[in-house]
Amino acid sequence: MSKTLIKNIGTLLSGDIECPVLDADSILIEDGRIAEIGKGIQAECDTVYDANGMTVTPGLIDCHVHVSISEWGPRQSTMHWIDAYAASGITGIISAGETHVPSRPTDAAGVKALATVSHKIYEKLRPGGAKVYGGAIIPVIGLTEQDFQDLHEMGIMHTGEFGLGNAINPEDGGKMSEWGRKYGVRTMCHTGVSFLAGSKSMTAERILGLKPDVLCHISGGGLSVEDVQKLVEQLPEAMVEVCAVNKPGTKFSQALMKLLRERNEFCRLMLGTDSPSGYGIFPHGVWEVMGMLCAMCGLEPEIAVCAGSGNTANCYGLKSNMIRVGYAADLNVCDAPKGSQCGSVCECLREGTVPGVDLVMVDGKVIASGKTANTAPARRSVRKV
Ligand SMILES: [Zn+2]
Known part of the structure; x- marks a missing residue:
């Protein structure tokens, strides 16, 4: 020993x-x-x-990352960016869907195959020493309950964001959230406006109908402060992410911190970066988000650390971080x-x-x-x- x-x-x-x-x-x-x-x-x-x-x-966890294949970030043709995160103490990386893979498949068989490949790669590969949780299947019309059972049996713990594929409406995606809860596969959801890398715009009404487990970049500015409040109140089980890509010091994050404080629900807060986003990579990723929330939204540093580590570990049942x-x-x-x-x-x-x-x-x-x-x-x- x-x-x-x-x-x-x-x-x-x-x-x-x-x-x-x-x-x-x-x-x-x-x-x-x-x-x-x-x-x-x-x-x-x-x-x-x-x-x-x-x-x-x-070790911190970035709860929102779009890994591709191994360490390749094709949109900006970057390599080894996860090494840099790991060496700054961000040792956990949660994929939100392998969305940057060029000409990625969009049919059910294709997204399942891509998720399988990604999951199997990162089971073995630790870029820079970081633990990467890949295989976040992109929700598309045509996926079945059996697929969710298969994902669970493979060890995949979550989906990519609703909004990256075509299962964006409650009648298509709502049942996937249910299957996910049945088989222990957490569902993520893009919120707000469309982003560059192919995401659809996701309104509060759509999200309420989908009932996902994780509301990505909820304070990203695409939703009004009232919509943020509505989602936090009406989806009380859902985790909420503050993301680097949306400048976490804005009035939306300030309102979210106030709301979580009033509800005594900082256990729901997770931090991510969307790296490599359609627009680039954030030096020091989660550390920067923590600093922004503390300096501009009055969050206590020790709570920010929980949001950047243990809260995400709890969400996905990880015995780490x-x-x-x-x-x-x-x-x-x-x-x-x-x-x-x-x-x-x-x-x-x-x-x-x-x-x-x-x-x-x-x-x-x-x-x-x-x-x-x-x-x-x-x-x-x-x-x-
Ligand atoms: Zn997103």
Whole structure:
């Protein structure tokens, strides 16, 4: 059994909305999973890291990404962009549909085949060390209940967005949401205006009829503030995403944060980027969304971390991306950047600044540290002792 200890943690942000800040300074990892969280843990270990008083967060999850095949982003002909996300501490990537594949199929057999290929690729491939959840089937007319059962049996946990295929009306897509709930395949839905990469415009009425599980980029500006409120209230089980592609500081995100606060429902909030969107990629992805929501919408940093990690893990039943015993040891050790006026990671987020990540770990193994981490350098460094 391999054992790793991280000690001398200054602030421990769990990503768990039930308990976002933990009163602990040590994490014991056994065979890639978190075995113990506590104060002053002593154990015979293969590796001991001194966090030097820095902050530990879970590895973040981008809940809205359009992967294609392997690491290729065909629309901008980009490669290795997931590596950059992973090295900045975004260690979980949820596909919202492999929509950028050139001349992608649009019939039922074709979308199922594409989802199958994508799922099987990312079961083996971890770009830059990140865990990618591909195979998000694009909902099209002609898919059957049997298809949803097959997806579940393959291990596919979700669909791509309603609105990327032609099953956009409740009479076509509504039953797919039902099949999804029956077989544990979560459905996502594009909301608001059409985007460049082939999405249809999705009105509040359409979405209410479809009853999806995840409302993508709900504060994207395509829906009115009243529509956002209507969807949050009338689809109380649905998760809601704030997305980088829509500038998360606008009045729509501000209204959404106010509404979730009033309803005590920050557990529904997830963060994504739509990367690579029809328009490009966002440096530091989820970190930027967290900073924007804290600085411009008054969200507490520890809640923002939950939205960027554990809430999404909960939505998809992942046993990772939360600092919790039994979960995969996917985590970041970070600090204010070198030269920053901020005293801590939480202060950085409150000001809308991306912290300096000094060490990124997935399944207890370091995937980036020091100069290989892809943020501004952290003020302090982790020491291997
Ligand atoms: Zn979308």
